[in-house]
Amino acid sequence: MSDVRCPMCSTPNPEDAEVCASCGARLKPLVADQPSPQGPSDWEEKPEPIEGEEPEEEDWLRRVRAEAESELPEEEVPEEAPEDAEAPDWLGRLREAEIPGEEGPPEGEVPDWLSAFAEEAGVEGEPTEAPEPDWLERIREQEALGPEEEVGEAEQEEEDWLARLTEEEEEPPEQVFKEVPSLEPDIDWMADEAEAEVEKLIEPEPEFEEPELAPIPSEVSEFKPTEVPEVALPEFEMPHEVEEPEIPPAPEPSDLEPAEIPEFELPEVELPREIEEVVEPRPSEIEEVIEPIEEEAPQVPALIFEEGEKGPPDDAPDLDLDAIELPDWLADLKQTAPPEKGPVEEGPPDLAPATLPSWLEAMRPIDTFRSVVEIEAEEEQIVESAGPLAGLRGALMAEPVVAMPRAASVSAARLEVTERQYAQAELLHRMVEEEDRELPEARAERGRLPFLRWVIGVLLILAVALPTVMSLQSGEGFPLPILRPRDLDPLFDLVERASVDQPVLVIFDYTPGYYGELDAVASPLLEHILTRGLRVATLSTQPTGPALADEMLSRLGENGQEYIHLGYLSGGPTAVQLFVASPREAAPKGFNLPEELERQTSWESPILEGVSRLSDFSMVVVITAGPENARTWVEQASPWKGETPLVMVLSTGAEPLVRPYYEALEPQVDAILTSLPAAVAYEQFIRSRAGAHTRWNAFGAGMLSVELILIAGAIYGVVGWLLNARRGKDGRRIG
Amino acid sequence: MIGFDYLGIAVLLLFLGLLIGFAAFGHRWPMVLRSIRGFDELNTAIERAVEAGERVHLSLGTGSVIGSDSAPALAGLAMLSRVATATTMSDKPVVVTAGDGAMALLAQDTLRAAYERAKASERFQPISGRMLGPTPFSYVASLPILISTEGVSVHLLAGSFGAEGALAADFGEHQEAFVLAGTDDAQSQALLYATAEYPLIGEEVFAGGAYLKVGPFHLASLRTQDMVRVLIVALILIGTILSTLGVSL
């Protein structure tokens, strides 16, 4: 005994098993004898087939064969399969489709387009122009053995029958599904009901003439060849070598969990040649059948119209339900009376309306989706004219329904929005709107006066300006220094010992910003040098250096007689290196030469006569504010200066970095002069009252102001620190 | 007759060997960088500036490219490559200023390379790298206009500054910008300590490339600096002890 595979879990089970041993799914579908007025519950109450009786699934097949034999006597009718008594379960499922009383979706839940199909079920012979599928073509080819008229009839029967089958497969879950044995490997598990419907479909159809379509039973009249071409299968016997396909029975819906959709696969069966011929219709015959229908089938307007072609009227509904044709069996969904169940001769089988299993019904979204589509009669169903479903009836109209927008006939899904979500959505909406909105140009903020900065600035200005305004003489305000810094003695001695035959090289290596300080510090030294009769040659590595040198020396001496400018030395430290090695080549020209040296160079001045190296100068004085410049001259000049002393005149800030050169065991700097107090002391030493003395009171007042400001700031900061620490908060920044 | 400065060559080879060795094999010894507050908050400040549509300004100082004061500016250019990459797609990309013409040209080249790496060459503007003034104070005098008109919210000073560096930092503080300032001059560092919100003391300005993860050689440079510094400290201590003991060197 061959095993039966469970449609749910594919577990092999004994053939006589009712339910699956693994998952409990029903292996043998229940076959109901009487139609039940109830809906989905009928899925759970299927009467079991009574053993001993002829299986009902064989009735429809026998009827088809009988019809075929009577109509096609010359046909080579294949023998009926000896396994008719043991019809495969898929047939059983087809038979189950005729269970009376099984209703499809409740009234009012049938889609409109299906309703339209039902209304149009009476329309016969409507033409269609949609191409037929391949399987239909194969069915048609089997008509090649018979006369054309009979073939046409058979084709028509085949087309109708198969069309019904196919259409049932394409129905929504609420509707009846069909199985196409061995031709359609995908069989929906809900084919239980389709089985009953198919029995009705396989009723012998009345004869129809070529080329016109014979009147077909009401149940099948809705089917048009273009939708599901029906092909009447002649009776045949399955050859012995063809194995009976082991098709596991469709599981009972009651045995299935709502979430489980069984995978049901038909084993592939290699059909014998006879069957293939039967199922292979000739394309030409199909076309003949299709052509007359083509004229009559309602045409679905295309979405994209060609030029000159009118589009659909504006007020035309998106879905013309009246034009939709429904097969007969769909039309039966509207009938209240259960379809008759009896011999085939009494009429086409009534297909029970599609019913949903309970678990599927439970999955239906509540209040979010209501199918308002009613199943129409077959003759009212629209024949699909475009797309892969062309020629089929009862197909969901893609263009009118999906592509073209339509207002929802039922309320849209209600989305529960919380207040917070609503507020967030509003916020996002406002943000997006603001992006597009042009904001008016904001007025420039009025500048706030930095109070602290202004107070300190005014204080310092007053401190520096008042002594000058009051014309305080030196000594009347701040006392002059009494003690002479120890750095002044070596400097004084150097200047006193310098040879008057050799000029002094003074380098102005500072920017105009330091002019105020360095002019005051360097003036006493330069005054002393010039007073002794020493002549000065100036040089600078800054572009503004020569101008600064001229500004200072023009107050102290005479250009060309007491001093001469060598000019600007470009190149930074590299240029210094070049100059100390060869001064005449590095600084060939000069700056602001006197008239007697017009069109000449500074080296032709008598001041620089006999000078060709750095060591030819009597002294080298570097006036700078930056320690880098000082270090550069110290390091570059030391190898070349020989015995010539090197003196540094520095800003107060550069002193820490240059002093080590002066205080080293082998000093590279011979003297240093830094800060205004030292300059005042130097002026006192040379008995002069020049620039340094005039700045002494202002200098003192300014220093005192800054000291007081720093003390106040420190006290303010510490007090605030303590208060914040007590309060335990972070302090505010001031300003 | 060829004379060799063997000591100088040895020191140079020591530097080169350590630098290349740490760059090649330094990944075997993970390096932990001490926290420098300015670099820690620099990324956040730049991101905030980019999101707020504000500008980042990098100042390369007033030093010349051919002098010894070019070193911190070259370190600033290494930081610029990282900063420019972060602000490439900003509405207001980074602007670089210098007090030297050659340094401004190098800044333009660095910016162009950063934009090319970010596949945004069309967004590069040559005026993003500019010279503000030939003298230090004329350079600093142009900063307030630049900071206020171009919406600068991140004010980086990485170059050679004199006393004017304090003024430059103070201009940034006055505009309530994020001010990170570093230079090579010790005197200027003292002034920057008082005026800048995030001062870089000592040679921290040269560590900017390592902290911004510019490349493995920058981390290797830090390691080399540390190792040579330890060596110098050891030599100083030894020399001090020997001098104290009366041993003449």
Next chain:
Amino acid sequence: MRVRTSLIWAAAAVIAGFFVLLGYFVDHQVINNLRLVLIRWAVLLAAVALFLGLFNLLSVHWSKVSEQVTGWPYSAVLILAFLVTLILGMVFGPDNQVSLGLFKYIQLPVEASLMALLTVSLAVAGFRLVSRRRDLFSLVFVGTALLVLLGTGPWLTGGESSFYILVGQVRNWLVQVWASGGARGIVLGVALGAVLTGLRILLAVDRPYGD
């Protein structure tokens, strides 16, 4: 084989730097002469770069004036002063009295005033330092600055008191020992950083001239 131009620039930079560096360690006539040549080329290029920088300055401010962005009047004044100074310098020369007058009465006072502004800024920063950065080092900083100022500037009470002498000596000790030593250490560290920055450029790891 297509050669990237960036490789050419990198090769030029590396070769030039190598020979200049070699000239400091190898005393050879050819190498010394080559080093001097390269240094002179660098000086010339720096001067040309100054011209380019000035041209860049002019173009930036010209675009601001033409587009009338915020602050364009200042740019207009700058351009006007630039052109006037340039024309006068080219006509009369840089050492003419006219040029010297421009320098003496305009540039000199302006830059000196900026230095005075620095003084105010430093005073404000000193006042806010402790309140803004509340740590021990800020207090030490302010205290040291106060001591140096007291030891440098004159006192109203005169310079004869022993306390004034003591403060002066403390100031000298701070400046010549602590500040000098600390500055030396900073300079050493800066020198190390500068050496390695230069080596990275010589090895073409850092390419500020573009990739």
